[in-house]
Amino acid sequence: xxxxxxxxxxxxxxxxxxxxxxxxxxxxxxxxxxxxxxxxxxxxxxxxxxxxxxxxxxxxxxxxxxxxxxxxxxxxxxxxxxxxxxxxxxxxxxxxxxxxxxxxxxxxxxxxxxxxxxxxxxxxxxxxxxxxxxxxxxxxxxxxxxxxxxxxxxxxxxxxxxxxxxxxxxxxxxxxxxxxxxxxxxxxxxxxxxxxxxxxxxxxxxxxxxxxxxxxxxxxxxxxxxxxxxxxxxxxxxxxxxxxxxxxxxxxxxxxxxxxxxxxxxxxxxxxxxxxxxxxxxxxxxxxxxxxxxxxxxxxxxxxxxxxxxxxxxxxxxxxxxxxxxxxxxxxxxxxxxxxxxxxxxxxxxxxxxxxxxxxxxxxxxxxxxxxxxxxxxxxxxxxxxxxxxxxxxxxxxxxxxxxxxxxxxxxxxxxxxxxxxxxxxx
Amino acid sequence: xxxxxxxxxxxxxxxxxxxxxxxxxxxxxxxxxxxxxxxxxxxxxxxxxxxxxxxxxxxxxxxxxxxxxxxxxxxxxxxxxxxxxxxxxxxxxxxxxxxxxxxxxxxxxxxxxxxxxxxxxxxxxxxxxxxxxxxxxxxxxxxxxxxxxxxxxxxxxxxxxxxxxxxxxxxxxxxxxxxxxxxxxxxxxxxxxxxxxxxxxxxxxxxxxxxxxxxxxxxxxxxxxxxxxxxxxxxxxxxxxxxxxxxxxxxxxxxxxxxxxxxxxxxxxxxxxxxxxxxxxxxxxxxxxxxxxxxxxxxxxxxxxxxxxxxxx
Amino acid sequence: xxxxxxxxxxxxxxxxxxxxxxxxxxxxxxxxxxxxxxxxxxxxxxxxxxxxxxxxxxxxxxxxxxxxxxxxxxxxxxxxxxxxxxxxxxxxxxxxxxxxxxxxxxxxxxxxxxxxxxxxxxxxxxxxxxxxxxxxxxxxxxxxxxxxxxxxxxxxxxxxxxxxxxxxxxxxxxxxxxxxxxxxxxxxxxxxxxxxxxxxxxxxxxxxxxxxxxxxxxxxxxxxxxxxxxxxxxxxxxxxxxxxxxxxxxx
Numbered sequence: 007x008x009x010x011x012x013x014x015x016x017x018x019x020x021x022x023x024x025x026x027x028x029x030x031x032x033x034x035x036x037x038x039x040x041x042x043x044x045x046x047x048x049x050x051x052x053x054x055x056x057x058x059x060x061x062x063x064x065x066x067x068x069x070x071x072x073x074x075x076x077x078x079x080x081x082x083x084x085x086x087x088x089x090x091x092x093x094x095x096x097x098x099x100x101x102x103x104x105x106x107x108x109x110x111x112x113x114x115x116x117x118x119x120x121x122x123x124x125x126x127x128x129x130x131x132x133x134x135x136x137x138x139x140x141x142x143x144x145x146x147x148x149x150x151x152x153x154x155x156x157x158x159x160x161x162x163x164x165x166x167x168x169x170x171x172x173x174x175x176x177x178x179x180x181x182x183x184x185x186x187x188x189x190x191x192x193x194x195x196x197x198x199x200x201x202x203x204x205x206x207x208x209x210x211x212x213x214x215x216x217x218x219x220x221x222x223x224x225x226x227x228x229x230x231x232x233x234x235x236x237x238x239x240x241x242x243x244x245x246x247x248x249x250x251x252x253x254x255x256x257x258x259x260x261x262x263x264x265x266x267x268x269x270x271x272x273x274x275x276x277x278x279x280x281x282x283x284x285x286x287x288x289x290x291x292x293x294x295x296x297x298x299x300x301x302x303x304x305x306x307x308x309x310x311x312x313x314x315x316x317x318x319x320x321x322x323x324x325x326x327x328x329x330x331x332x333x334x335x336x337x338x339x340x341x342x343x344x345x346x347x348x349x350x351x352x353x354x355x356x357x358x359x360x361x362x363x364x365x366x367x368x369x370x371x372x373x374x375x376x377x378x379x380x381x382x383x384x385x386x387x388x389x390x391x392x393x394x395x396x397x398x399x400x401x402x403x404x405x406x407x408x409x410x411x412x413x414x415x416x417x418x419x420x421x422x423x424x425x426x427x428x429x430x431x432x433x
Numbered sequence: 434x435x436x437x438x439x440x441x442x443x444x445x446x447x448x449x450x451x452x453x454x455x456x457x458x459x460x461x462x463x464x465x466x467x468x469x470x471x472x473x474x475x476x477x478x479x480x481x482x483x484x485x486x487x488x489x490x491x492x493x494x495x496x497x498x499x500x501x502x503x504x505x506x507x508x509x510x511x512x513x514x515x516x517x518x519x520x521x522x523x524x525x526x527x528x529x530x531x532x533x534x535x536x537x538x539x540x541x542x543x544x545x546x547x548x549x550x551x552x553x554x555x556x557x558x559x560x561x562x563x564x565x566x567x568x569x570x571x572x573x574x575x576x577x578x579x580x581x582x583x584x585x586x587x588x589x590x591x592x593x594x595x596x597x598x599x600x601x602x603x604x605x606x607x608x609x610x611x612x613x614x615x616x617x618x619x620x621x622x623x624x625x626x627x628x629x630x631x632x633x634x635x636x637x638x639x640x641x642x643x644x645x646x647x648x649x650x651x652x653x654x655x656x657x658x659x660x661x662x663x664x665x666x667x668x669x670x671x672x673x674x675x676x677x678x679x680x681x682x683x684x685x686x687x688x689x690x691x692x693x694x695x696x697x698x699x700x701x702x703x704x705x706x707x708x709x710x711x712x713x714x715x716x717x718x719x720x721x722x723x724x725x726x727x728x729x730x731x732x733x734x735x736x737x738x739x740x741x742x743x744x745x746x
Numbered sequence: 747x748x749x750x751x752x753x754x755x756x757x758x759x760x761x762x763x764x765x766x767x768x769x770x771x772x773x774x775x776x777x778x779x780x781x782x783x784x785x786x787x788x789x790x791x792x793x794x795x796x797x798x799x800x801x802x803x804x805x806x807x808x809x810x811x812x813x814x815x816x817x818x819x820x821x822x823x824x825x826x827x828x829x830x831x832x833x834x835x836x837x838x839x840x841x842x843x844x845x846x847x848x849x850x851x852x853x854x855x856x857x858x859x860x861x862x863x864x865x866x867x868x869x870x871x872x873x874x875x876x877x878x879x880x881x882x883x884x885x886x887x888x889x890x891x892x893x894x895x896x897x898x899x900x901x902x903x904x905x906x907x908x909x910x911x912x913x914x915x916x917x918x919x920x921x922x923x924x925x926x927x928x929x930x931x932x933x934x935x936x937x938x939x940x941x942x943x944x945x946x947x948x949x950x951x952x953x954x955x956x957x958x959x960x961x962x963x964x965x966x967x968x969x970x971x972x973x974x975x976x977x978x979x980x981x982x983x984x985x986x987x988x989x990x991x992x993x994x995x996x997x
Contacts, residue, residue, distance in 0.1 A: 059524055061531070110731060113738055116523055117468035118667070121659040122734065128656045129727035136720045187857035187865045194849045197838035204798065204836075206824035206853045206911055215859055245652060249535060256528060285547075289539035296532040299525055300517055347543065354544045 021170055025163040033162050034234075035278040040173045041230050042274040046255045046266035047180050048223030053252075054260030055184065056216050057196025058112070059120050062127025063224060064247035065107065066100045068240070069130075070225025072141060073099025075238040078149040088154035093172050093229040100225020101218050108217025112210055115199070127248055134240035146239030149232075169230050176226050181263055183219065192216050253295045259305025268307055286347050293343065320412045328412070331405035338398030342391040348375050349391075353382060439568060440685040446574050448681025449581035453636035454654060455661040455673045456588065457629025463668025464605040464625055466523060467515065470530040472633055473655030474537040479503045479634030480641025480650065481541055484552035492555040492642075500635035507630025511623045534651065542648050549647035573643050580639050584632060585674070601625060660730045666743020675741055680726045687722040694718070749811075751776045751915050751945045752797070752828070757806035757816075759789075759796055759969075766792045768969040769806070774915060779938075779946040781956045783980075784966035785989070790949045791833065793966065794919050797947075798830045799823040811914065830917035831908040833949075835900045839893030843884060846892050846903060847875045850910030874910075881940055882906040898929040902936065915945035922952050934959055957981070965989070 021040075025033050045067060052058050077086040077095035087094060111122045134141040141147070151159040159165060183189045191212055194202050199209050232238050251270075258269020273291060281287050298305055304312075317325045352358055352373045361371045372379040373387075380387045458472045482502050486495035510533065518525045554573045561569030592598040603611045604621045612618040641650070661680060665672030695707035695715045708715055733740065750773040759767040766789045774780045782790055795801040797808055799820035808816040810826050838846050851874050852858075852865070865871065879885045882902040887895065892903060901921055908916050921937065922930045934955050937946070950956050956963060957977040964974040967989045973980055980986055 057524070059527060110734055113734060117462065117527060118663065120468065120527060121663055122730070124656060125660055125663070125727045125730050129724050129731075132724035132727065133721070136716050182864070183861055185864045185866060186861045187852050187863065187868075188859060188861040190845065190849060190852070190865055191858070193841060193845070194838055197840055198836065201832075201836045201838070201907075202849070203820040204824055204830060205850050205907065206821050207858060208821055212858060215861075219861070245656075249531075252528070252531065253535075286539065286543060289536065289543065292532055292535040292539055296514075296529060296536060299529050299532060300514070303521060303525065351543050354546075356546060 018174065021174075022167075025166050030162050033166050035275065037162075037166055037169050037230075037234050038278065039271040039274045040169050041227050041234070042250075042254060042270035043267035044173045044176050044230070045224055045227040045251055046258065046270035047177055047263075048220050048227060049251045050255050050260055050266040051180060051183070051192065051223070052217060052220040053255060054266070055189070055196065056192040056213065058115070058213065058217070059252075060111070060123040060220075060248075061120050061252065062123040062125070062245075062248050063220075063251050064243055064245070065123075065127040065130050066104055066221035066224035067228035067231075067247065067251075068134075068238075068242035069103040069221075070096030070100040070228030071232045071238045071242055072147070073225065074229040074232045075147045075149050076140075078151070078232070079147070083150070083152075085152045089151050089159050089233070090154060090168060090171075092233055093226045096225040096227075096229025096232075097222045098225070100228065101222035104218035104221020104225075105214060108214040108221070112213035112217055124245070124248070127243060127245065131240065131243040131245075134243055141240045142238070143240075146237055146241075148237040150236055151233060165234050169234065172226060172230055176223055177264075177267070180223060184263065188212070188215065188219075253291055257291075257295055257298050257305055259307030259309075261304055262307035262311065265305050265307030269305060272306070284344075284348060284351075286351055289347060290344070316409075316412075320416060324412055328405045328408040331401045331408065335398045335401035335405060338394045338401060342394035342398065345375075345391045345394065349373060349380065349382075349387065437686070439570070440689045441682060442570070443574065444682035444685030445678060446578040446581075446681070447685060448678035449578050449585075450636055450640050451654075451657060451661055451681055452674050452677035453581050453584055454633045455658045455665070455677055456585070456670060457632040458658055459662050459665065459668055459670060459673045460605075461626055461629045462662070464601075465622055467526045467530065468667075469626075469629075470527065470655075471510070471534040471537060472530075472629070473651040473658055474534045475503050475507060475630040475633035476637040476640075476654055477541060477646075477648070477651040478506060478537065479637025480552060480646045481545060481550070481637075482634070483638035483641060484545075484550055484646055487552070487555075492557070496635070496638040499638040500631040503634025503637075504627040504631030508623050508627035510630075511626040515626075516619070534655070538648050538651055545648075547648060549645045552641050552646040554642045571643075577639050577643065580635070584635065588632070589670075657726055660726045662740075663730050664733045664740055666740025669740070669742040672740055672742030680729065683725055683729065684722050687718050687725055690718040692718060749776055750774060750809075751811055752947065753809045754797070755807045755809070757793075757796060757808060758804045759792060759801065760804045765804075766969050767796065767803070770966070770969070770971055772964055772971060772974070774945050774947050776914070776945055777943065778962060779941060779948070779960045781960035781963045782947065782949050782966055783951070783953075783956055783963060787968075788966045789969045790966055791919065794830060794917055794949065797823075798828065798917060824911060824913075827911075827914035828917065829908045829911050829913035829915075831904045831919055831921060833919040833923060835897075835904055837892050837900060837903055837907065839891075841892055842888070843879065843890050843892050843895065843903060844875060844888040847878050847906055847910060848872075850907040851875050851878065854911045878906045878910055881909075882936060898925055898933065901925070901933065905933075905936065905940065909940055913944065915947060916941065918946065918948045918950075920949055920951065922950060922955055930955060 021036075024036055028036065045063075049060070049063050052060055052063075074092050074096045077092060080086040085092070107123070107126050111119055111126065114122060135143055151165070153159060157164050159168070184192075191202070191207070194207075195209065195213060195216070199213075202209050202212075228242065231242075250273075254270035254273050255266040256269070257273060258267065259265030277287060277291075284290075302309055313325070313329060316328075352375060358371070358373065362369070365371050370382040372381045374380075454473065454476050457475075458469060461467060461469050461472070479499050482499035483495045486498055489495075490498065514529060514533065515526060518529045554571075558573045558576055560572050562572040562575050563570050590598075592602060600611065600616050601621055601624075603614075604616065604618050604625075608618050611621070637650075644650070657680065661673060661676045664679070665674075665676030693715050695704055698704055698707040752772075752774040754770055754772040757767055757770045758765065770789075770793065772780075772782075782793065784790055792801065796803050796816075799815070799818050799822065802817035806816070807814055810823070810828055813826060815823050815826060815828075838849065841849075848865070848871060851871055855868070855871055857863070857865070857868070857871070876885065876888070879888055882905055884899060884902055884906065887899060892900070895903065905918070905921065908918070918937065922933060925933065930952060937948075938959060946960075948956075948960065950959075960977060962975065963977050963980045964971050965980060965983075965986050966972075972989060973983045973986050975983070
């Protein structure tokens with residue numbers, strides 16, 4: 007427990023120091039990461055804790071965003087609230103729309119619920135461009151941050167600290183929520199809502215409340231986005247945003263409180279770092295998501311947990327070689343996948359096809375990738391990824407062998423206990 | 434009246450197209466309890482496969498081979514991916530089909546580019562079937578409708594008259610009993626999944642030539658298909674047909690209505706009041722056409738949550 | 747005659763053309779322990795579903811302390827003082843045993859929508875949860891994950907959850923199903939203890955349990971009560987013998 011508090015405090019300090027150490031561009035990326043982390047944790051209240059899979063959560067993000075932009079433009083541009091308090095507008099918007107949408111959606115469960123949430127988001131997406139007064143049509147609405155409380159909010163640093171403060175406060179609120187009766191009820195709904203009825207609970211009403219709270223925190227995230235970009239556009243209601251939050255949350259891990267935040271921060275960061283280099287970034291995200299769902303449903307946080315648990319049980323030095331080998335294996339497979347994807351993407355692109363046609367039948371011009379020229383039919387072009395796959399497979403086998411040896415040497419503790427949800431957690 | 438006939442016919446045909454895709458989805462859900470998010474991607478794959486094969490084999494072979502290929506993809510997905518996740522529960526199955534839909538779209542963008550492709554109606558079918566009022570009615574639209582009806586009849590006969598159909602229906606209602614009687618239920622599931630995918634693929638192969646074939650088509654249709662199954666009731670083929678036609682007709686007719694709700698209210702003398710309130714009331718119904726299916730869905734949920742023809746839960 | 751806490755008046759239930767419950771009338775007194783026995787398929791579970799609010803009767807009335815509850819939702823019925831357990835264990839498998847009980851306890855403290863208080867700080871909830879766990883002898887397992895308990899421990903948890911709302915009448919649906927002789931004896935004693943001052947309606951197949959635990963027994967065959975009386979009367983009833991006990995009358 008102490009270790010966790012220390013790590014948390016350290017994390018907050020690092021976040022607070024970020025603008026002093028990073029360039030403006032990176033600080034902007036950090037702002038996006040923080041917003042994505044909050045959105046993912048807000049989503050997880052509904053999805054991981056209450057077990058209700060929403061596929062249209064961008065609606066509440068977007069409603070919060072537009073509520074904020076209107077609040078910013080109100081009173082002839084002076085703003086309804088001082089800038090640091092603007093996210094309250096987003097919170098209110100998200101909360102109210104969350105109540106309305108939640109009332110409909112939570113009438114059903116499971117697949118029906120998922121479809122209803124998707125349809126509500128699509129409804130908004132379809133209507134928004136028509137209601138130009140509210141949503142600004144194709145161009146959206148823009149505004150300006152007004153100075154308040156001694157700061158002028160002109161610089162990225164000030165926006166960063168505003169975002170950080172709200173994200174930390176919201177995450178704290180979400181965490182405290184898990185310690186309240188409602189937070190525990192959410193878990194009950196996930197585990198067995200049928201039984202809750204027989205215990206006297208109005209499950210529908212409780213679900214609506216949880217939905218609304220999730221919408222509220224999503225609205226705060228949307229609001230922070232608008233404060234950072236100084237504009238809101240109906241594109242925010244797009245399914246890609248809803249899809250992104252689902253992917254981020256599950257990649258991070260739904261059973262640990264900060265799992266979704268971790269997933270969102272990592273994926274956003276990678277997106278920022280890599281999206282200039284490749285057109286297939288979304289494909290990699292999708293593949294990672296599917297792999298996580300199939301083989302590691304507890305996500306990256308669960309993976310970390312497993313690693314720490316194993317280190318505690320067998321000793322860090324014993325576990326380190328296995329961990330290292332797994333990382334190498336994963337890296338090799340990932341490299342092979344990236345290589346093949348990038349190669350295929352270039353081979354099938356329109357530019358290449360015109361080049362190939364110009365070169366004439368049977369001639370395949372070289373493909374430029376990672377700073378090298380690769381001939382499509384050349385040996386290295388196919389040996390490289392094959393070698394990576396084989397290397398990955400060997401490392402994986404070696405790692406599994408190490409782990410098996412460790413497990414056989416310490417049979418007293420039941421294998422598989424590491425990584426199981428302990429009762430004290432939000433899981 | 435002529436003004437109504439064209440949108441009505443268009444609506445029916447679009448509805449039949451929606452049915453081709455949602456039939457598979459509703460069958461798969463009714464049987465396996467899996468909501469296949471990737472179903473609309475099978476529709477998209479059907480269009481793209483047909484487009485790619487068209488240059489090699491010609492139009493007619495392409496639209497026959499393409500659904501078969503999509504069916505194979507469906508079988509592979511069920512056998513190697515869905516089955517593995519089955520033990521984790523329905524939520525995981527939902528998520529995995531969601532992830533797959535994502536990956537399939539990205540793969541299509543990888544191989545075919547992130548823009549519409551030039552999949553067009555073949556010259557042999559590119560004529561006017563008849564003239565309605567002042568407009569020529571394209572024969573290809575009728576072709577699409579015929580394919581859809583033919584498919585419905587085939588599936589209906591297959592399910593109700595053949596031995597295979599009986600086995601499939603028993604696996605839908607009592608999978609354990611069917612298995613105890615010696616039928617290979619996992620194989621039945623795989624088959625149903627494959628056939629469902631193939632139906633969506635056929636819809637795509639046929640529709641893609643007429644409508645745009647682009648990576649977006651999966652999403653655009655996908656959401657509508659979900660609306661259809663919610664309105665019709667999950668697991669009900671008749672419900673899917675009814676809901677598809679309803680949505681097809683409502684959207685097609687709405688697109689032609691240039692009046693707004695305020696104009697309608699003017700009939701009751703409340704026109705000026707409506708115009709003052711503004712907002713949705715002054716929007717033309719034609720611009721709202723895209724959002725009508727969702728509004729219908731919410732209405733059905735209010736009034737009859739299990740869908741028009743679904744079982745009461 | 748003590749006032750009836752639960753009474754069924756000519757209750758019918760059909761599913762389509764099939765009538766499962768064909769006119770059942772039953773009363774349970776305020777402190778009475780009443781067992782319902784009958785062959786498989788007689789409709790015992792359906793009866794429980796009707797009483798607890800999961801199903802609506804096709805005809806007839808169900809009254810809890812005089813108040814009509816037929817067709818009410820399960821939560822409404824529970825709030826009026828009726829709690830039931832389930833034949834197939836119906837707990838929160840991935841939560842701890844303590845959490846399971848606490849969820850059952852929280853509602854009667856009015857904490858349904860509360861998100862401004864920390865549940866750990868609520869002393870009354872904590873004490874009541876601990877007391878309930880102790881009463882079913884699960885106190886030492888409070889931190890265990892509910893899904894990992896042994897079968898009979900889970901059944902005990904099930905009973906504890908049913909008691910949490912301090913109901914006036916509890917319905918137990920085959921609580922001994924699948925238990926060994928020892929576990930059955932232990933659970934019978936437990937049930938006798940915790941139902942002091944309450945009414946009990948229990949469905950059971952184990953005749954020893956039925957005859958030792960209950961004050962009155964009703965026999966349900968094909969949706970009708972064919973006999974109702976003290977255990978002795980039922981044992982001696984020829985119709986019952988024929989329909990249910992068969993040749994192995996536990997004389």
